[in-house]
Amino acid sequence: MTTIRPFRCDDLFRFNNVNLDPLTETYGLPFYLQYLAHWPEYFQVLESPSGEIMGYIMGKAEGSGEQWHGHVTALSVAPEFRRLGLAGKLMNGLEDISEKKQCYFVDLFVRVSNKVAVAMYEKLGYSVYRRVLEYYSGEVDEDAFDMRKALSRDKEKKSVIPLPHPVRPDELD
Amino acid sequence: MASRSHVDINERRLRPIYDCLDNGNNKKAIQEADKVLKKQKDLTCAKVLKALALLRMGRHAEGSSLLSTIHQSEPTEEQTLNAMSICYKETQQYDKIASLYDAASKQQPNNEDILSCLFMAHVRLGNYQQQQRTAMQLHKLRPKKNPYYFWAVMSIVMQAYQNEQLGKTMFLPLAEKMIKKYIQEDKIEAEAEIHLYLIILELQQNWTEALQVLEGPLGAFLGNELHSKETRLATICSKLSKWDRVSSIYKQLLDQMPDNWDFWLKYQEAVFHLVEDSYTDMKQEPSSDDSTPNTHAHLEAMQKFIEDKIQSMQNGVMMRGPYLAEIEFVKQISIRKLTTTSINQKSALELLQEYFQHFGNKSSCYNDIKLYLDLLQAQELDQLVEFMKSDTGLESSDGSLIYARDVNQLTKHLVYLQLTRTMGKHSLLSIQEALALSQELLLRYRDGLQFGKELLPTDIQYSDNYLLLAVHLLLDVWSKTKDDVHLWRAIVHLELAIRDSVSNYQIKLLLIRLYCRKGVFGPCPALYDGMEIKHIMNDTLGHIVSNDVIRLGHFMEAGTMYATMVRFFVVNQKEASEHLMSSYKFGSFGRIHEFVQFQERLDNSLQYHTASTEKMLLELIMQTDRHESTEAAADGMNVHPLTDKTIDLSKLCDNRDLTLALAWDPPELLCATENRQKSFEEEKSWLLLRWTLLHVLLLAVMVGQEMAGVGVVNGNEENTEKKSPLKLLRQRAKDLQNCVQQCQGHKQPNQYHVVQGPSRTRLAEFVSGPHITAVTSVIDCIEYVYSLSQSGLDECPDVKVWALVKDSTQKLVLKDVQGLLKDCDGKRQLDSLALEQLVASVESVSYITIMLGVCSKGLKILKNDWLKKFKKNKASHNSQPEIFDKFNQLILDVSASTKELHQIASCLDPVFSSLDIASLRLADIPDEEQIQREAERLVWTKVESSVQQSSGEICEVLHHKQFYLNTLML
Numbered sequence A: 001m002t003t004i005r006p007f008r009c010d011d012l013f014r015f016n017n018v019n020l021d022p023l024t025e026t027y028g029l030p031f032y033l034q035y036l037a038h039w040p041e042y043f044q045v046l047e048s049p050s051g052e053i054m055g056y057i058m059g060k061a062e063g064s065g066e067q068w069h070g071h072v073t074a075l076s077v078a079p080e081f082r083r084l085g086l087a088g089k090l091m092n093g094l095e096d097i098s099e100k101k102q103c104y105f106v107d108l109f110v111r112v113s114n115k116v117a118v119a120m121y122e123k124l125g126y127s128v129y130r131r132v133l134e135y136y137s138g139e140v141d142e143d144a145f146d147m148r149k150a151l152s153r154d155k156e157k158k159s160v161i162p163l164p165h166p167v168r169p170d171e172l173d
Numbered sequence B: 001m002a003s004r005s006h007v008d009i010n011e012r013r014l015r016p017i018y019d020c021l022d023n024g025n026n027k028k029a030i031q032e033a034d035k036v037l038k039k040q041k042d043l044t045c046a047k048v049l050k051a052l053a054l055l056r057m058g059r060h061a062e063g064s065s066l067l068s069t070i071h072q073s074e075p076t077e078e079q080t081l082n083a084m085s086i087c088y089k090e091t092q093q094y095d096k097i098a099s100l101y102d103a104a105s106k107q108q109p110n111n112e113d114i115l116s117c118l119f120m121a122h123v124r125l126g127n128y129q130q131q132q133r134t135a136m137q138l139h140k141l142r143p144k145k146n147p148y149y150f151w152a153v154m155s156i157v158m159q160a161y162q163n164e165q166l167g168k169t170m171f172l173p174l175a176e177k178m179i180k181k182y183i184q185e186d187k188i189e190a191e192a193e194i195h196l197y198l199i200i201l202e203l204q205q206n207w208t209e210a211l212q213v214l215e216g217p218l219g220a221f222l223g224n225e226l227h228s229k230e231t232r233l234a235t236i237c238s239k240l241s242k243w244d245r246v247s248s249i250y251k252q253l254l255d256q257m258p259d260n261w262d263f264w265l266k267y268q269e270a271v272f273h274l275v276e277d278s279y280t281d282m283k284q285e286p287s288s289d290d291s292t293p294n295t296h297a298h299l300e301a302m303q304k305f306i307e308d309k310i311q312s313m314q315n316g317v318m319m320r321g322p323y324l325a326e327i328e329f330v331k332q333i334s335i336r337k338l339t340t341t342s343i344n345q346k347s348a349l350e351l352l353q354e355y356f357q358h359f360g361n362k363s364s365c366y367n368d369i370k371l372y373l374d375l376l377q378a379q380e381l382d383q384l385v386e387f388m389k390s391d392t393g394l395e396s397s398d399g400s401l402i403y404a405r406d407v408n409q410l411t412k413h414l415v416y417l418q419l420t421r422t423m424g425k426h427s428l429l430s431i432q433e434a435l436a437l438s439q440e441l442l443l444r445y446r447d448g449l450q451f452g453k454e455l456l457p458t459d460i461q462y463s464d465n466y467l468l469l470a471v472h473l474l475l476d477v478w479s480k481t482k483d484d485v486h487l488w489r490a491i492v493h494l495e496l497a498i499r500d501s502v503s504n505y506q507i508k509l510l511l512i513r514l515y516c517r518k519g520v521f522g523p524c525p526a527l528y529d530g531m532e533i534k535h536i537m538n539d540t541l542g543h544i545v546s547n548d549v550i551r552l553g554h555f556m557e558a559g560t561m562y563a564t565m566v567r568f569f570v571v572n573q574k575e576a577s578e579h580l581m582s583s584y585k586f587g588s589f590g591r592i593h594e595f596v597q598f599q600e601r602l603d604n605s606l607q608y609h610t611a612s613t614e615k616m617l618l619e620l621i622m623q624t625d626r627h628e629s630t631e632a633a634a635d636g637m638n639v640h641p642l643t644d645k646t647i648d649l650s651k652l653c654d655n656r657d658l659t660l661a662l663a664w665d666p667p668e669l670l671c672a673t674e675n676r677q678k679s680f681e682e683e684k685s686w687l688l689l690r691w692t693l694l695h696v697l698l699l700a701v702m703v704g705q706e707m708a709g710v711g712v713v714n715g716n717e718e719n720t721e722k723k724s725p726l727k728l729l730r731q732r733a734k735d736l737q738n739c740v741q742q743c744q745g746h747k748q749p750n751q752y753h754v755v756q757g758p759s760r761t762r763l764a765e766f767v768s769g770p771h772i773t774a775v776t777s778v779i780d781c782i783e784y785v786y787s788l789s790q791s792g793l794d795e796c797p798d799v800k801v802w803a804l805v806k807d808s809t810q811k812l813v814l815k816d817v818q819g820l821l822k823d824c825d826g827k828r829q830l831d832s833l834a835l836e837q838l839v840a841s842v843e844s845v846s847y848i849t850i851m852l853g854v855c856s857k858g859l860k861i862l863k864n865d866w867l868k869k870f871k872k873n874k875a876s877h878n879s880q881p882e883i884f885d886k887f888n889q890l891i892l893d894v895s896a897s898t899k900e901l902h903q904i905a906s907c908l909d910p911v912f913s914s915l916d917i918a919s920l921r922l923a924d925i926p927d928e929e930q931i932q933r934e935a936e937r938l939v940w941t942k943v944e945s946s947v948q949q950s951s952g953e954i955c956e957v958l959h960h961k962q963f964y965l966n967t968l969m970l
């Protein structure tokens, strides 16, 4: 059990137990503050009864026309709180908000090697829309899956028909 | 205004300059600008871009003077203004951006863009009054654009935050009135506007009105993401003590989300208020009979609600919320000394046992149960332990080891072990028992690794916490016996474990801690980097290394680490106001005050001030091998010793994350709150001492420059009266001695919890050692030389100042150091205290050298003057004044002490072959003897090379100081 509430600036001082995970990126402050200023409802945090941060989700809504969609920018749950359905809960919340904003779909990028996350997104109804080559730069660049889930507004589920070929990052719209 | 085509031509002409600037080719940018200016003399923007290039090349004087000429001409053209803002942003002259746009808007009062830039310039400065004024101008210009009006309102609210008194009486009522006006005129357009209205009402605690807004037609403007509207409503109702309403809101929310803990807490709070109210009602109506029907009705209803929620999960997903809510209920009943009539009510013990049974296989169960251990008596605690023990199914009665069958069983066993530790059971173990348990857990750890064979390298091994527990037990034994063998064992086990669980930051954290405890910093940078500590973590986690890296004499690494930490804060300060501006743009009014507070917390961060002070002190040690380089280093620092006020300790914020390291010790052993407080006080005293020391040194350097007749430039001195560096130096020297006086309670180093406690500072060494006396003794010399430089050599009284410096410098030389190995009860142990003292002495010698450099600078001038005079009239003066020789002798003496320190440092290099490694042999697990032996050797290699590094770097610094000292001879 958990308290879910909007993320606050001060949480940045306390989210180390979540962010020291190697698959969780710690961004520069402007990045977080921009999300807080612009899409506050898309930035939610989970707190345990003893007051620790258990995980958080950060996202936004963008795009025009049929590309109007919710996007998951970051999702992470601290190791000791995994497999409790928390990530699922955060994703549901983000989907709800995106439904209210009448988005067509929700999408996200995930490292192809991140089997845990890919499996989780699949369980939550997401599918691979396309592969993005060398999306993650690092010592060795890595590809990303662009995964999507259609929302109710996209009745024919057009948004999730997979692309046959991988794309390069500069081809992303 | 120029015609459109005109603008296009200009744009085309300027493009090459922009391109060069973007590519970082500043020289070419200047050439391009000159080219354009030849064709078109009056193209102001080209001049600005030239100035920008000059600034970026470091040609500040030229760039600034060009800019200020343009500034005076009060430009209004958009591109020019833009470019000038960039120049001012890069040089952090934010006030000039405001004055620039202010002048422009006076020229063109109807230019919306200019006004809106002016507004943002005031946002950057946090000048709320001017913000308000400008927003109103914008509103008058574009009355139909709502945001401008609400910018003004928000600016008024910010003034209310700034001045609470006036806020209540003036600003908030005004802001409220302004919004009411819009409501009455039916001009409200956006959700943000209603949000702002609610903020204003809430700040005035006008809950009745806030409730009306939420429930009235205006409430329709508000979105309801994640039930934000209901929870807001409930909050307002609780302010109005409408507990009935609150309880029903949360009940409804819990129907949808029975696992939301916050909802449970608030629901229970509301019901307990209802219970209290019904008691008071009863007292007022004594006619009713003795029983307390209402009270019980409320409690029973709540109990039933909880039970129903638990029942409804029986066939579905098990959620922890309702179960924990039941335990919380029991806790509240007992705190409030209420009774329930229900016969079904289980005891806290039963509930906790049940909870463990259901959820023990989730690691978070530990934290949940820990919250409620207080509810149990000693005997019940034992019962709980027994219950958990048998429930895990892994504790046999005949002492044989039963290993976990799967991850669930393993996790449950870990939760049980962690809880028993928290109950204090491990403190009761004898040394033998503790070692035996540690051994058992290591075996369980090894066995448990089989479950993690398929894990990705980014995952953490399921059984790692067995290892951490085993290591904590070893550390318990280490604390009790003081025998380092246990600590080295702990380190070896951790080093082995990290190979199987490369992503486990807990292991890295603990390794850093333990290595530092033994004076070994060498392996820490790699571990620290391995945790990928960056951005805001520099603030919250920098403390893991920042005290130790310098304490243990890893000067180079210290320089790198402090620079990284400081960079985070400085970069952030430059960007901070961007988010404020976007909040105004997006109408995120709720964030604005939060952002301002957040920025203050960063600006006042203890870590920031410590790291930047240490960084500068370090530069004075590292970048100085002659006095000119000292002066250059001092000039390059962003401090203004003549005008800076003493650092205000009361404003400092402790942003350190001190709970990251896992520790399952009982709260009374962890002392988390006390330790934080104690360490914060220690850190503040230490910072003040170091800050003052830094200022003493910088002022001393200024005195030297003054004696040489160099005008001392310092900050914007435009209208500050001329201050005397010497006078201030005297003041700061007194401050320094006061610091030491006030720290007499810190003569012994503080001890904090081994695993989770903060790291200590070097305050004890500096307060009890010879350092401050040595440094202040040279201040007297500087004063003396200064007075000579004023009065001339003819009045040259014989003083003892030189002798004092000699004596106190000699005291810096450590006595009886034979390497870092000490014999303790027949065992050879590594003792890092000598290293710490040596590093401190090296620092002090460096500071003394700098101040002697100041003396030398003054004396050299005197000597030159004397020589000139001497040549003129040979007859009268034939013997050189004594003072020059005396000074030279002092330099030789200090140099001799430096050599002795050098000698000691080069002897530090430990000869570990002489260490009886057999005594450390870790035949914990026979099968693994080979691997452990190898790991052990690896650890020793790390220790050796770390100490070599410390010793090498110390020698290097001392070497430079000897060179420096040589240049000071007259």
Ligand SMILES: CC(C)(COP(=O)(O)OP(=O)(O)OC[C@H]1O[C@@H](n2cnc3c(N)ncnc32)[C@H](O)[C@@H]1OP(=O)(O)O)[C@@H](O)C(=O)NCCC(=O)NCCS
Residues within 6 Å of the ligand: A021, A023, A024, A075, A076, A077, A078, A081, A082, A083, A084, A085, A086, A087, A088, A089, A108, A109, A110, A111, A114, A116, A117, A119, A120, A121, A123
């Ligand atoms: C991915 C992550 C967010 C999952 O968080 P979580 O709270 O443990 O996930 P949930 O409990 O909600 O899992 C939902 C479902 O996903 C699947 N899943 C989650 N973790 C899994 C794992 N380790 N192995 C297999 N399946 C898993 C399961 O099907 C699970 O449902 P179940 O427990 O009922 O079987 C978490 O592992 C994490 O923070 N990882 C590091 C950061 C990261 O990779 N983020 C994603 C970047 S795009």
